[in-house]
Amino acid sequence: MSLCIIIIIFFFVSLVLQGFAIPKEAQTKVVEFSFHGTPAQLRHGDVVIAAITSCTNTSNPSVMLGAALVAKKACELGLEVKPWIKTSLAPGSGVVTKYLQNSGLQKYLNELGFNIVGYGCTTCIGNSGDIDEAVAAAITENDIVAAAVLSGNRNFEGRVHPLTRANYLASPPLVVAYALAGTVNIDFETEPIGVGKDGKKIHLRDIWPSNEEVAQVVQTNVLPDMFKATYQAITQGNPMWNQLSVPSGTLYAWDPKSTYIHEPPYFKSMTMSPPGAHGVKGAYCLLNFGDSITTDHISPAGSIHKDSPAARYLMEHGVDRRDFNSYGSRRGNDEIMARGTFANIRLVNKLLNGEVGPKTIHIPTGEKLSVFDAAMRYKSEGHDTIILAGAEYGSGSSRDWAAKGPMLLGVKAVIAKSFERIHRSNLVGMGIVPLCFKAGEDADTLGLTGHERYTIDLPSSVSEIRPGQDVTVVTDSGKSFTCIIRFDTEVELVYFDHGGILQYVIRNLIKAKQ
The missing domain is CATH 3.20.19.10 (Aconitase, domain 4)
Known part of the structure; x- marks a missing residue:
């Protein structure tokens, strides 16, 4: 638990003492709002995004199954994640799905909202999707320092989500823990994470698995055949992929109407003679x-904002807002990426x-x-x-x-x-x-x-x-x-x-x- 304490102290100091430029008298502000007809509250430091993501740490079975064990113990004690917290699970490999299902632990992650949304880059690169409109309005209208906790690699400003000013990196088990707590402004050592179904206060230590528990689940559920089956299937593709029509020829046939792949301008005016130095x-x-x-x-990274030059370009080319997708998915179009730079x-x-x-x-x-x-x-x-x-x-x-x-x-x-x-x-x-x-x-x-x-x-x-x-x-x-x-x-x-x-x-x- 010593690592948890170190992280908690960092969160507490960064949020409360630095305050994200929030005046001291406003740091305890409570915002009341309605979430689909249910009364809700939002404070500085409250978690609105909790994501188990990244191709790096999700390849570690110990932390993934450790997170699932945290979810299992939490569910058994009656803990829940607030419905307005956007939770997701995006492993880097399909093998993760196999051992989570084989262990019977995926259902507990699902109960807490950590359903598998895909494989690859999601919240880590700002592709978390929109926060519920009621939550977004509560944040923007009241200048709330909302938090995101993710098991990703980086948390630079504006990378995770435009509305989460406080973005923290944590292990997959801690992502589940912070989602349950609903705030990063908590000392897990002394404060309860929530109240169980019997009315008792539950602390992090009550749901944290031992090293022996994790090792046992890994040993019995992470099997070589899972890796073989998953990676052998890569070359087989899937029906939609296999049915794609592939043009023949040695040169790529650029489609001028495509908003995903555009002929880049780097070589259009190039001659065989180097242009030389330029001042x-x-x-x-x-x-x-x-x-x-x-x-x-x-x-350019993350979602394409509706009022951005990239959005204007897409709309001019007949793309609906719901189909904007992300800069990452459109990185083959220089027109969009140039508009998303800075x-x-x-x-x-x-x-x-x-x-x-x-x-x-x-x-x-x-x-x-x-x-x-x-x-x-x-x-x-x-x-x-x-x-x-x-x-x-x-x-x-x-x-x-x-x-x-x-x-x-x-x-x-x-x-x-x-x-x-x-x-x-x-x-x-x-x-x-x-x-x-x-x-x-x-x-x-x-x-x-x-x-x-x-x-x-x-x-x-x-x-x-x-x-x-x-x-x-x-x-x-x-x-x-x-x-x-x-x-x-x-x-x-x-x-x-x-x-x-x-x-x-x-x-x-x-x-x-x-």
Whole structure:
């Protein structure tokens, strides 16, 4: 139970002491609302999403069967999950279903709402689906810090669900426990998790299985034949998949009407001669960020918001809102992914003076636009754009669309205090120039507001650029400062010469065929 205590202390401190910017006098607020005719209450820290998900931890039979044992003991004692908590179980493999069913434990998870909803990425990548409208209204109208607890890998801002500001990672057994408690603001060691059918207070220790119980269930129900049967069936597909019509030919037949797969623009104007090095002249600042902008802030992920540029595109192409699906399912369509780049609702852009959301200022006119619309306005006007950022720009998962998206938006350079290692190389691979401020300097210390225009003077030939050399950046306001160019290897300079790694690979493949 020591691990539980550590996690509980973290939750309690993060919610109550930091308060998510909720004033101390408002932290005990109780919101009354009606859930399908039943009186309900919502407080800061209350759980509205509880998901056993992720392809990593759901591959561990001990924690999965451990969660099922927690559910069994809870059901036997009469504990229930509040009906407005969205619960789900999304294993990474069909084997999990087999051993949960073989053990007879899946029915207890079902009783608590942890029914199997699919296999693969769900809540982990923001694909939890909508929260009930009554719950959503209670959260938004009363500024409630609602919580999600999931057995996923990451809980960056805006990743799990737009309405859950407090997102916590836990083991599958603890996900069940927090769903039962209905709040993360609880000390499991001293406070009861709920009241049983006999009126007695039930604590976590009353439903927590011993190591011996878990080991016994694993030994008798996780069998080699389950793995063999599941993975042998992969090549057999299913009737719907097997009935798909597959066109013949060596080239893919692009369907211009498809909103899922679209011919990408990377090679449309490509010639066999590399374009060479390019500087950045008179660029506007598309976005001005502080520290710790993650790839989840940048990359399209999760559901497609009804008021977003991506939603507008889909509706223009005859797609109903109920069929929007997610960015993950439409990652083969660059038109949608470009519109979803920097669409994170928790984005903090200094150009907006504290307003949070996926918008920016079109500097020449002062208009507030979605990031995509502003970027397209700059491109149509023939202007380059850059991004200003603080430390650790691009931290988190190494998402390819976190570099592809900005490139499609027309971003030519990112000037940051520091970069996450893989994201920096991904930017280079997309032809975007990564620059670092000198030590002790950043946009604020240099007095940069993001309303300036930026010129980055680079040599016209890649042969004249050295990895890590100093370059001068000049603004139209008369400021001049020195940055370090973050092409870190000679091969990255080759990619830059070709306009990106994709073009470099294609040119080499064509040459090899000649």
